[in-house]
Every structure is written in C-alpha cells, then in structure tokens.
Amino acid sequence: MVVKSQIRLIKSLQQKKYRNQHQLFVVEGIKAVNELLASSIKPYMVYTTATHVLENISHSATQISSEILHKMSGLRTPSPVLGVFHIPESKPITFTDWIVVLDAIRDPGNLGTIIRLCDWFGVSHIVCSNDTVDAYNPKVLQATMGSIARVNLVYTDLPFFLKESSVPVYGAFMNGAKVYEEKMPEKGLLIIGNEANGISKEVAAFITKKIHIPQFGLSTAESLNAATATAILLHELRRA
Amino acid sequence: MVVKSQIRLIKSLQQKKYRNQHQLFVVEGIKAVNELLASSIKPYMVYTTATHVLENISHSATQISSEILHKMSGLRTPSPVLGVFHIPESKPITFTDWIVVLDAIRDPGNLGTIIRLCDWFGVSHIVCSNDTVDAYNPKVLQATMGSIARVNLVYTDLPFFLKESSVPVYGAFMNGAKVYEEKMPEKGLLIIGNEANGISKEVAAFITKKIHIPQFGLSTAESLNAATATAILLHELRRA
Numbered sequence: 001m002v003v004k005s006q007i008r009l010i011k012s013l014q015q016k017k018y019r020n021q022h023q024l025f026v027v028e029g030i031k032a033v034n035e036l037l038a039s040s041i042k043p044y045m046v047y048t049t050a051t052h053v054l055e056n057i058s059h060s061a062t063q064i065s066s067e068i069l070h071k072m073s074g075l076r077t078p079s080p081v082l083g084v085f086h087i088p089e090s091k092p093i094t095f096t097d098w099i100v101v102l103d104a105i106r107d108p109g110n111l112g113t114i115i116r117l118c119d120w121f122g123v124s125h126i127v128c129s130n131d132t133v134d135a136y137n138p139k140v141l142q143a144t145m146g147s148i149a150r151v152n153l154v155y156t157d158l159p160f161f162l163k164e165s166s167v168p169v170y171g172a173f174m175n176g177a178k179v180y181e182e183k184m185p186e187k188g189l190l191i192i193g194n195e196a197n198g199i200s201k202e203v204a205a206f207i208t209k210k211i212h213i214p215q216f217g218l219s220t221a222e223s224l225n226a227a228t229a230t231a232i233l234l235h236e237l238r239r240a
Numbered sequence: 241m242v243v244k245s246q247i248r249l250i251k252s253l254q255q256k257k258y259r260n261q262h263q264l265f266v267v268e269g270i271k272a273v274n275e276l277l278a279s280s281i282k283p284y285m286v287y288t289t290a291t292h293v294l295e296n297i298s299h300s301a302t303q304i305s306s307e308i309l310h311k312m313s314g315l316r317t318p319s320p321v322l323g324v325f326h327i328p329e330s331k332p333i334t335f336t337d338w339i340v341v342l343d344a345i346r347d348p349g350n351l352g353t354i355i356r357l358c359d360w361f362g363v364s365h366i367v368c369s370n371d372t373v374d375a376y377n378p379k380v381l382q383a384t385m386g387s388i389a390r391v392n393l394v395y396t397d398l399p400f401f402l403k404e405s406s407v408p409v410y411g412a413f414m415n416g417a418k419v420y421e422e423k424m425p426e427k428g429l430l431i432i433g434n435e436a437n438g439i440s441k442e443v444a445a446f447i448t449k450k451i452h453i454p455q456f457g458l459s460t461a462e463s464l465n466a467a468t469a470t471a472i473l474l475h476e477l478r479r480a
Contacts (some may be wrong), residue, residue, distance in 0.1 A: 109349065113465055120464055122457020147461055180479045216478045217362020221387055224360055225353055228471035231464070235472045238456045239420045 010072040016134045023087045025136035033083035039149030044084040045105045053080050090154045093125050095167050102128045102192040112143020113227035119147035121234040129158045162206035169208045171199050176210030179236050195226050249293050250312040256374045263327045273323035275478035279389030284324040293320050314378050330394045332364050341445045342368045344434040352383020353467035359387035362476040369398045402446035409448045411439050416450030419476050435466050
C-alpha cells in the first residue's frame with residue numbers, strides 16, 4: 001500500500017529544490033538501481049511493478065501498480081523498478097591527488113560523463129561551483145552509469161574554495177601550453193569551464209598554469225565539448 | 241506563401257526514410273543555420289518567423305507565421321529560423337591519413353560528438369556501418385556544432401570496406417596494448433565499437449592491433465563512453 005503523500009514526495013524529487021529539502025533522489029531502471037544498492041549509498045525505498053523482476057533486486061521492494069509507478073516516475077515510459085536513495089554526505093576534500101573542479105557545467109549529460117570519467121581515472125573528489133547542474137538530476141544519474149557512488153561530490157563557492165587551496169591550479173585556455181609537452185605534477189586542481197563561456201574571470205584569477213589541447217589540421221572547429229576535453233586532460237594527468 | 245505539401249515535406253524530414261528519399265535534412269536555430277550557410281553544403285530553403293532575425297541570415301529566407309513553423313519543426317519550442325539543406329554526396333575515401341570507422345554507434349549525441357572530435361583533430365573521413373545512427377538526425381546535427389560540413393561521411397557495409405583496406409586497423413579492447421606505450425603509424429583505421437556491445441565479431445576479425453586506454457585506481461567503472469574514448473584515442477594518434 002502506497003499512500004498519496006509518498007507518491008507526491010517521490011514525484012517532487014524530480015526537482016532540485018525538493019531533493020535538497022528531503023536529501024533524497026530517484027533512480028529508475030533495474031541496472032542502475034542494483035548498482036546503487038551494491039554501493040555505499042543508502043536506500044530509502046525500492047518500488048517495482050513486476051514480481052519476476054524482484055528476484056534480481058538485492059533489496060526488499062514494495063510492489064506497486066503501473067498506474068502508481070506512472071505517477072511517481074519522471075519517465076514517459078517508466079522502467080519496472082524505481083529506487084529512492086539518500087543523498088550521501090560530502091566528505092572533506094583532501095589535497096593528496098588531482099581534484100576536478102567544475103565551473104558552471106550546465107549540461108546534465110556533460111556532468112554525468114565527467115563523473116564517469118573521474119571514476120575511470122581514479123579521481124576521488126569533484127568540487128562543483130554552486131551554479132553547476134545538480135548531480136542528482138535524473139539525466140545526470142543516467143549518464144554516470146553508477147559512478148556517482150564512487151566519487152565524492154562537493155558543491156561550494158569556487159573562489160572561496162580556491163583561496164584555501166595550496167596546490168597548482170590548471171585550466172584549459174586557447175593560449176595555454178600544449179598539454180603533452182608539460183610535465184604534470186602529482187597533485188593539483190583541474191578546472192573545467194562552462195560549455196559556452198569557458199572558465200569564469202573570478203575563477204581564472206586562481207589559475208597557476210594554463211594548458212591547451214592542440215587542434216590538428218585546418219579545421220575551424222570552435223572548441224572541444226567540456227566532457228571530451230576532460231577525457232583528454234585526465235588521460236594526460238594519469239599517463240604522466 | 242508556403243503550400244501544405246511543402247510543410248508536409250519538411251516535417252517528414254524528421255524521419256531517416258524521408259531524408260534519404262528527398263536527400264534533404266533540416267537544421268533549426270540561427271547559429272546552426274548560419275554555420276551551414278557559410279559551408280559548402282547547399283541550402284534548399286530557409287524559413288523564419290521574425291523580420292529582425294533576417295538581418296543575421298546570410299541567405300534569402302521565406303517569412304512564415306509561427307503557426308506554420310510549429311507544423312514544420314521537430315522542436316517543442318521552435319527556434320525562429322529553420323533551414324533545409326541538401327545532403328552532400330559522399331566523397332571517395334582516401335587512405336592517406338587516419339580514418340575513423342564506426343561500428344554501430346546508436347546514440348545521436350555520441351555520433352555528433354565524434355563528428356565534432358574528428359573535425360577538431362583533422363580527421364577528414366568517417367566510415368559508418370549501415371546500422372550506425374543517421375548523421376542527419378536532428379539530435380546528431382545539434383551535437384556536431386557545424387562540424388558536419390567539414391568531414392566526409394560514408395555509410396557502408398563494414399566487412400566489405402575492411403576487406404578492401406590495406407592500412408593497419410586499430411581497435412580498443414580490454415586486453416589491448418596500453419595506448420600511450422605504442423608508436424602509432426601515420427595512417428590507419430580506428431574502429432569505435434557500439435555503446436553496449438563494443439566492436440562486433442565480424443569487424444573484430446579485421447583488427448590488426450588491439451589497443452587499450454588504461455584505467456587508474458581501484459574503480460569498478462565498466463568502461464568509457466564511446467565518445468570520450470574516441471577523444472582520448474584521437475588525441476593519442478595526433479600527438480604521436
């Protein structure tokens with residue numbers, strides 16, 4: 001039996017305001033729900049419409065009708081499994097390795113891909129400006145492919161954070177040094193700028209080293225996408 | 241004056257079948273339309289709802305009502321400019337440089353990002369399996385950011401194409417050699433596999449060199465996204 005207030009609560013979690021208020025987020029799809037159940041992220045509730053699906057779920061699930069699932073879900077065609085999880089508390093940042101710092105990343109797909117890249121390249125901490133898209137946005141979660149459970153995310157005021165940091169601060173700029181001609185230090189901050197405007201002036205003031213991913217050929221391509229640039233830069237940091 | 245048959249034609253171009261039949265495709269948004277007008281791709285028609293927007297359009301545009309634009313558009317909230325362009329003819333493939341070969345890339349965002357990456361890294365030819373998503377799909381075009389006009393795209397039967405090739409064939413596999421420990425040749429084919437299944441058996445039979453992007457740390461991340469893996473591999477080819 002699911003009460004109306006519960007349905008309303010879960011539906012409201014599509015919005016950042018209510019995710020912050022309740023410190024809960026929603027994940028849909030059997031694979032994604034199972035990945036989070038296997039992680040350190042704490043489940044709040046799991047719902048399913050299908051009894052046969054329950055066998056593959058590593059947590060007790062409440063059986064509901066597809067009518068109720070439609071009311072809870074953010075998808076046009078809901079998957080038979082919906083999980084509600086507690087937003088994990090941010091851990092303190094330690095400056096012992098490279099840290100990725102996001103300056104106003106707005107596209108949920110880009111943030112999800114960057115989280116997945118950090119997981120792949122063993123970057124444990126991601127510091128996001130307060131105007132970066134919310135990591136518990138359903139579209140971000142879809143793109144992270146479970147990596148959200150393996151990185152520590154902190155939202156903060158970037159200039160305030162950067163003022164406190166004592167490690168080198170790297171950022172990509174058109175007039176930076178060729179990234180593969182640089183000897184990278186063992187730790188530092190890697191700033192990734194906004195999709196349209198790049199790194200903001202306020203944040204750029206803290207950059208200690210400008211780097212650049214060289215273009216090739218005669219193309220008039222404007223720039224690399226934020227997520228593909230992050231892929232290349234993390235690869236360069238780790239091969240060093 | 242726009243006749244009904246014209247509206248029907250343009251609306252139908254949201255579907256691959258009709259794009260192929262008419263050899264036309266649709267681009268929406270002033271920036272994207274202007275980029276294509278400045279390229280070698282031939283315009284068929286440009287429509288706009290706003291007179292003040294016309295000044296920024298480098299091609300004569302037919303003024304229409306927003307009611308008619310809504311009927312033509314593939315967007316819920318149409319941009320005031322819609323362009324219809326001729327699909328350019330594929331040029332013959334020349335084996336003088338690296339060529340990117342896509343084996344069943346299905347996600348429009350991934351294909352668009354890969355086209356943009358090829359443009360950035362000066363890769364002129366992209367060979368797609370017949371089951372790769374159509375490059376003139378509106379979601380692909382949105383992600384290419386104008387790069388579609390600067391690369392040559394060919395859709396073909398990959399085993400047939402690979403049989404005819406005499407250059408090295410590289411592909412990413414978990415058991416491949418570390419990509420940054422390899423000396424890359426000056427030309428070759430770089431195969432990018434499907435998002436879920438990787439490189440197909442049929443295509444894998446033609447691989448002459450397996451490479452691998454090393455993971456870092458203790459993560460259980462499954463894999464890199466097809467587009468981010470392409471970013472790192474193209475960067476490695478070009479830095480060689």
